[in-house]
Amino acid sequence: MAKTTAEHHGFPWKHLIGFVLSIVLTLFALWVALYTDLSVTWILIIIFGFAILQAALQLLMFMHVTENSTSSNLTSRVQIGNILFAAFVAIVIVIGSVWVLTAGHAKHDKHDEPKTENHGGSHDSEEHGSH
Structure with missing residues (x-):
């Protein structure tokens, strides 16, 4: 019990490290999305990978999943x-x-694809032709 009260009075290094690592993972994902020439599929795979890492990191650092109870x-x-x-x-x-x-x-x-069904004339000419 004395150990848990001593941990709460010190500087929360574990939370600071988790926060900084979360920001770094977010910035890496942003960099991959904006500044690489990878295909959209690979960009999504990398972003999902960073998201899974960030979720695991937050569970370990902020949610105290590994603490012994x-x-x-x-x-x-x-x-x-x-x-x-x-x-x-x-x-x-x-x-x-x-x-x-x-x-x-x-x-x-x-x-957005051009219509090729109506070869006899466009819809616009029918609207404006009879007034």
């Missing part, structure tokens, strides 16, 4: 279940968001 075995199982459920929810949100955004762009790109 004096609680029962049931409590540790519940904590592991909560972590797995949170990871599942995060993965579903990220994959769902990417799916929705890419599906929206695919539909939007389809509308």
